[in-house]
Amino acid sequence: MARMKFLCDAERCIECNACVTACKNENEVPWGVNRRRVVTINDGEPGEKSISVACMHCTDAPCAAVCPVDCFYTTDDGVVLHDKDQCIGCGYCFYACPFGAPQYPQASAFGVRGKMDKCTFCAGGPEADGSPEEYEKYGANRLSEGKLPLCAEMCSTKALLGGDGDILADIYRERVLLRGGRPQTWGWDTAYS
Amino acid sequence: MRQIIACGLMVIGSVMLSGCLDEPTVELHEPGEYKGATDPLVQLSGTSEFNSRLQDRLLQIQTDR
Numbered sequence: 001m002a003r004m005k006f007l008c009d010a011e012r013c014i015e016c017n018a019c020v021t022a023c024k025n026e027n028e029v030p031w032g033v034n035r036r037r038v039v040t041i042n043d044g045e046p047g048e049k050s051i052s053v054a055c056m057h058c059t060d061a062p063c064a065a066v067c068p069v070d071c072f073y074t075t076d077d078g079v080v081l082h083d084k085d086q087c088i089g090c091g092y093c094f095y096a097c098p099f100g101a102p103q104y105p106q107a108s109a110f111g112v113r114g115k116m117d118k119c120t121f122c123a124g125g126p127e128a129d130g131s132p133e134e135y136e137k138y139g140a141n142r143l144s145e146g147k148l149p150l151c152a153e154m155c156s157t158k159a160l161l162g163g164d165g166d167i168l169a170d171i172y173r174e175r176v177l178l179r180g181g182r183p184q185t186w187g188w189d190t191a192y193s
Numbered sequence: 194m195r196q197i198i199a200c201g202l203m204v205i206g207s208v209m210l211s212g213c214l215d216e217p218t219v220e221l222h223e224p225g226e227y228k229g230a231t232d233p234l235v236q237l238s239g240t241s242e243f244n245s246r247l248q249d250r251l252l253q254i255q256t257d258r
Contacts, residue, residue: 002244064224073227076239077247083229126230129237144234146246153254163251164244171256 003059003078004121005165006152007172008051011179012159015040015050019151019160023054026122026150027139030105035119036151037100052151052160055080055101055119063093063102063118078165079121084137089113121162122149 015038023029023036036054057080064072064080071086072093093102093116104113115137124141127134134141142150152162161168237243 001239002248061224065222067225070225070228072224073229073232073235075232075235077244079238081232086229123234126232129233141234143247144237146250148247148250148255158255158257161255163255164248167248167251175257
């Protein structure tokens with residue numbers, strides 16, 4: 001069975017932030033929330049590396065383990081989603097997630113947190129697929145239309161890949177072989193090989 | 194007298210060190226049962242037709258040029 005995953009090739013990412021923009025535009029992400037972010041290591045120095053980070057849709061998701069109202073569920077192809085009607089905005093998932101994926105819009109004054117928002121792998125939420133209610137709460141449901149997350153589909157250098165993990169692994173393995181066969185993600189000299 | 198003071202210091206020291214004990218067992222949490230509404234995508238996502246459609250899309254759009 002397919003298992004949906006994201007993979008970011010640090011050798012190809014040029015920190016253009018187009019994935020961030022595409023995500024915000026496609027899903028009408030509220031102000032103050034970035035479902036996807038580009039992180040750069042050694043920014044401004046020769047050899048800097050960037051990767052695009054969002055929810056990694058963990059197999060054993062810590063956010064789901066700590067949720068006191070059990071609002072998380074996982075689809076058969078491994079996409080971790082949540083129900084905003086159940087969410088109480090407690091912030092436990094934010095502390096549990098190693099990637100900082102769950103975020104909260106500033107819903108009102110005095111820093112009161114709204115419902116948790118995170119990357120849905122463009123798979124919406126529990127409302128009817130493609131409905132206005134689903135779009136308002138979770139953004140686009142591209143998966144039900146047979147499409148993959150827009151951030152990955154429109155990445156100009158194909159650094160960010162999203163889809164069946166087995167196919168992504170094959171694509172990445174071929175790239176590594178073309179680059180010279182060293183089995184590591186970081187420290188390559190040649191990009192776009 | 195010195196022995197009593199030494200014994201007293203040892204008792205106080207051992208009591209203070211007992212506060213530094215670290216419990217090695219870690220409590221692991223398992224996810225509970227989902228309590229929200231049913232997502233129609235969950236039924237769709239397990240089917241082979243749905244998976245092959247997404248795989249075709251991946252090979253069509255995200256492979257190297």
